[in-house]
Amino acid sequence: xxxxxxxxxxxLMAVAFVSCENTQQSKDNFTLNVTITxxxxxxxxxxxxxxxxxxxxxxxxxxKENKTSLSGSVDLxxxxxxxxxxxxxxxxxxxxxxxxxxIADTKNLRDFKIENSKSNDAYEKxxxxxxxxxxxxxxxxxxxxxxxxxxxxxxEVNRLEVEYEGIENERKETMLQYIKDNNSCVVAPYVIYxxxxxxxxxxxxxxxxxxxxxxxxxxxxxxxxxxxxxxxxVQIGQPFIDFTQNDPEGxxxxxxxxxxxxxxxxxxxxxxxxxxxxxxxxxxxxxxNNYHDxxxxxxxxxxxxxxxxxxxAIQDDGLMWTQVSDLKGWGNAAGKLYGIQSIPQNVLIxxxxxxxxxxxxxxxxxxxxxxxxx
Numbered sequence: 376x377x378x379x380x381x382x383x384x385x386x387l388m389a390v391a392f393v394s395c396e397n398t399q400q401s402k403d404n405f406t407l408n409v410t411i412t413x414x415x416x417x418x419x420x421x422x423x424x425x426x427x428x429x430x431x432x433x434x435x436x437x438x439k440e441n442k443t444s445l446s447g448s449v450d451l452x453x454x455x456x457x458x459x460x461x462x463x464x465x466x467x468x469x470x471x472x473x474x475x476x477x478i479a480d481t482k483n484l485r486d487f488k489i490e491n492s493k494s495n496d497a498y499e500k501x502x503x504x505x506x507x508x509x510x511x512x513x514x515x516x517x518x519x520x521x522x523x524x525x526x527x528x529x530x531e532v533n534r535l536e537v538e539y540e541g542i543e544n545e546r547k548e549t550m551l552q553y554i555k556d557n558n559s560c561v562v563a564p565y566v567i568y569x570x571x572x573x574x575x576x577x578x579x580x581x582x583x584x585x586x587x588x589x590x591x592x593x594x595x596x597x598x599x600x601x602x603x604x605x606x607x608x609v610q611i612g613q614p615f616i617d618f619t620q621n622d623p624e625g626x627x628x629x630x631x632x633x634x635x636x637x638x639x640x641x642x643x644x645x646x647x648x649x650x651x652x653x654x655x656x657x658x659x660x661x662x663x664n665n666y667h668d669x670x671x672x673x674x675x676x677x678x679x680x681x682x683x684x685x686x687x688a689i690q691d692d693g694l695m696w697t698q699v700s701d702l703k704g705w706g707n708a709a710g711k712l713y714g715i716q717s718i719p720q721n722v723l724i725x726x727x728x729x730x731x732x733x734x735x736x737x738x739x740x741x742x743x744x745x746x747x748x749x
Contacts, residue, residue: 406474407445411459413481414438421458422447423465428706430456451593452494452561459484469494469562497562505549512542547573551582559587564595568602572716576606605714611733615642615724618709620676620699623686628699630674630709638670639731639747640724641740644715646678646704647688652719655736656692662740663696669748672696678718680704 409420415438422433422445433455436443447455449470456465457477468477468489476490489495516539523531550570554563567574567582574582583599590596608616619629634640643659645652663673677700679685689698701708707715713722723732723743735743 404446404448405470405472407457407468407470407477408474409436409438409443409445409457409477410441411438411479411481411484412441414441414459416440419460420445421460423456423458424453425456428704451590452492453594454565468492469498494560494562497557497560498565501553501562501566509542509546513539516542543573547578551578554582554585558585559589561590561593561595564590564593564599568595568599571599571602576603576610579603579606602714605712609713609722609730609733611730614729615722616712618712620701620709622697622699623682623689628697633672633674633697634724634728637672638726639666639672639744641671641673641735642713642722642724643673643675644678644707644710644713644718644720645675646718647681647684648679649718653688653692655719656694658737658740660693660695662744665741666744666748671744671748674699676700676707676709677702678704678707678710678715 407422411418411420418438419435420438420443421435423430424433425431433447434445436445445457447470449472452469452471454467455470456467458465462484466477466479466484466487468475469492471492471494473491475492475495477487478490479487489499516535520532520535523535550566551574554567557563564582564586567579571579579599580603583596583603586593586596607613615630615634617629617631619627622628630640630642641659641662645656647653659673662671673694673696675689675694675696675698677685677698679688679700680702682700682702685698685700685702688694699709713720719736720734721736722730723735725731732743
């Protein structure tokens with residue numbers, strides 16, 4: 376039920392069947408008029424774009440008498456983020472051609488408003504109209520789950536697990552229907568790409584093929600299609616993709632060098648800060664101890680950015696196999712090659728260098744190795 380707990384905390388993305396105008400443009404400028412009531416003169420406001428794992432500053436300006444303006448240019452509507460100096464967090468906004476207003480109050484910055492952006496209106500409607508319904512369902516489910524846990528009611532916990540899966544499937548189906556019904560609206564591919572970790576390859580491919588030609592150059596359509604292409608390269612039956620990263624001692628180690636010397640290699644994507652990963656590590660240790668002498672090993676790829684935390688977790692969890700990382704967190708280059716958007720994840724490589732299984736964890740990992748090596 377860990378998945379349900381995380382889901383409750385993170386909140387549920389959902390959709391509303393809305394329409395929005397495709398405001399295509401060719402390098403047309405936009406202006407973002409910023410009003411933050413109660414702000415101090417001289418406070419810097421930044422407009423940033425997210426590129427891979429990095430923030431890129433598009434524009435910045437200082438507030439004077441609670442106001443300032445930011446500007447840039449986009450070909451199609453795109454999500455940018457407003458950052459306010461000394462304020463934690465970011466404020467997303469769909470920018471598009473024209474004059475857009477960002478209105479907030481320092482007394483309650485969470486209740487900010489965006490005006491004059493049709494794409495932003497569509498996205499807010501998407502979030503509000505159906506998200507509220509899903510949120511309520513999951514909130515109620517989480518409360519029931521907590522009570523069932525406290526009462527030791529295993530049957531009820533299992534029933535709620537099934538109910539949660541049903542809600543998640545309904546959410547996914549709604550998202551997929553959304554891109555079909557709004558295939559000329561940039562919000563639709565943004566929704567699917569932002570939640571692409573939820574979908575299987577055929578679903579993502581269908582979604583990518585649903586978009587109207589008028590938005591094919593959208594950043595989110597391109598990212599969605601890149602995601603599909605990446606996943607196709609790492610499906611079961613495909614040859615493994617080699618990469619090289621450093622071990623804790625700073626020595627470069629290639630995946631190919633490990634595959635060459637072993638019959639079966641589990642490429643394990645994890646991180647010291649990832650509690651589900653740490654919870655799975657003892658199971659991987661058991662698998663390693665039981666089957667290493669028969670030709671099985673593990674190649675750990677860490678999504679850590681702090682080397683000290685990574686090394687301590689290796690020691691604390693007793694991970695005896697080869698570990699590598701580029702210490703770029705979610706920007707890990709090997710993770711991008713394999714399309715990893717959530718951890719723990721793994722791929723199992725067979726003697727012929729092809730992927731024979733994906734995301735085998737817990738008892739499933741033990742059973743797979745028993746089938747292959749006993």
